[in-house]
Amino acid sequence: MSHILEIWGIATVTGISCSLIGTFLVLRRLSMMVDAITHTVFLGIVLAFLVTKDLNSPWLIIGATAMGVGTVYAVEWMQRRRYIRPDAAIGIVFPFLFALAIVLVTLFGKHIHL
Structure with missing residues (x-):
């Protein structure tokens, strides 16, 4: 796998997981x-x-x-x-x-x- 694809894959997984957790924390005011x-x-x-x-x-x-x-x-x-x-x-x-x-x-x- 090329480095560019690896970087994009990590960025995508990080973005999805952080957005899910971030939404939950903002709604709980945390x-x-x-x-x-x-x-x-x-x-x-x-x-x-x-x-x-x-x-x-x-x-x-x-x-x-x-x-x-x-x-x-x-x-x-x-x-x-x-x-x-x-x-x-x-x-x-x-x-x-x-x-x-x-x-x-x-x-x-x-x-x-x-």
């Missing part, structure tokens, strides 16, 4: 959740790297996915258990997990380009 997920998956990548010590490991993707799902569950849990508005729950979870990732990279991965 569009900031996308920003939270994209930043907190970094913690999953950092944790997976600290365990495997390999930048080419498939565990990086698994860690990122798990942290993205964990972010959604944490926000939903805070909404339901603590009676916090959705935007406030995102505002608590998102900076905490992203800051934790930055601290871990600073402490343990100074010379690694993640």
